[in-house]
Amino acid sequence: MCKGCVVNAASRQSDWTDNIMTTTQFEYPALYRTANVMSASSQSFFLWLVKAEYGLLLLATISSMNFYTTSLYFIIPALILIASLVLMITRSLLKPEQGWYRGRALAESIKTSSWKYCMRGEPFGDADNLAMRRSEFRTYLAEILSANRLIGDRMPPDQAAADQITTSMEDVRALPLEDRIRFYDTHRILEQRKWYAKKAGANKKASRLWVVASVIAYAVAIVLSLMRITQPTFVFWPIEPVIVVASSILGWMQVKKFNELASSYTLTAHEIGIIRGKIPEMKTEGDFSQFVVEAEQAFSREHTQWVARQQHA
Template identity: 45%
Template sequence: MKEEDYPALYRSASKASADSQSAYLLMIRGQYALLFIAAVLSLWFGGDKQVYAAYAFTIAVSAVLLLYMSIMKPERDWYGARALAESIKTSTWRYMMKAEPFVDAPSIKTVRTTFRQFLKEILDANSHVRETVSKRPMNGDQITHTMDNIRRKPFLDRKAFYLRYRIQEQRNWYLGKAATNRKWFKIWIGLCIAIQSALVALALVRIYNDQLLSLWPMDPLMVLASALVGWIQIKKFNELASAYGLTAHEIGLIETSLKDVDDEAEFSEFVNEAERAFSREHTQWVARQNA
């Protein structure tokens, strides 16, 4: 499934989530950068008064940014828009697979009406991100041709499609994310240990020869080490690696039970069970971010 094959509302919500995430993480990085710059400026205290002015300005900007983030809470748009997008995505797959509540009806118009009503209810339930999503309108239908074409496929074709493009694709995504988060956790931990080791070395050198350097970069390195620790905590690399790995195994177990599905009724139940598992993981992800 390509991005344009999903409802326009899904693509708007997904774009809103990605933009909000980028903005939030940019502000976090900006906060760390300002504190690091202030620590560097402090090395020249006792000299030009302009250094004090630059230091005061940097700290003031950092404080304003922190106040803005505390009041506006930009991360809420990230989490909220992602929750909206995931809800639409799971409903889309239920529609395409003829799963409850989108099973066959005497008229396809009835099913399409039910799906549109579902989208409206999902949007109403996530009204706190309505403005954020509305700023990123997308062209296209809420029920795309691809969605209807897949829905019209025979049972066995839909079953194979769901296995390949939903279950296996989702499992591969989780496995990839688990590996990526594990890799970045090791990288950031390594950098943090390297900087702290440098701080220990500088402190020991200073004990024996305080005149070796005219400026000892202890404060900037300490701020940098603290920023790295904060970044690791914000990104939750290790926690997400474990959670994604566990979810990938859970999806693998779900995949094995698909072989025993023999008719539309069993398939509807299977799809709903699988989609609930995907939704449950996302709910846990939001809870981890808010923790």
């Protein structure tokens, strides 16, 4: 082979590697995208039901404040309470939170396994026969689909026809060890640490804001109760609606688990930082494979919590 041909081939290989290294769009298997969508839609539906229920309870207390004394008027709070009861029964029967938790757990499990496959981590480690590893990964996805028929039932036709082992996954797996280490550091470790740190801060801030709102609601209810002592004949004191607001805030904080998530995300972000310090020690495929397994275990901590929540939902 001519010397110029070798140089050109090496240049093309370098350009191909650089293009992959700068890629920001990493495509996961179609099953991941389906599980992710299912989780997001179930979460939105569950939270909408909770907010609607709280809102109807607030309207019921407001409409019960004797603005009118006719019998016909008092049908309104009764109808609102019936609507609230229907929402509560709907939430109890449909259990959308289970779809939320199950979908999130499945999505994170598939994501973790996809990165293990791309980085040649166990159980999809380096092998002379790439077809065997591809077959093992497809078998893993098939087992997930078989064990969770809900995912298959909710998979739209376009996603069912999409690739389960994407082109970007194959391209990344084909990278040399050094480039795979850099890719994993940039597109997995650093992105995950940034995500966890951002979420930890957002949940901590949200927790403070909702606590302040709760204190204000209780303070308003206390002030109104004291004021009613001076004017006991006045019948339009909005004490009950304010109490419902305070109770709803506490319930919302329990649903969203701001403090719990802030603590969990903070610990995971620190753990990722500690794990990242081991990257310079990666010299062989075996070392890197073990490193990927350790890192993915840290990333899957939240996935494990989603599984636990689903089991107790």
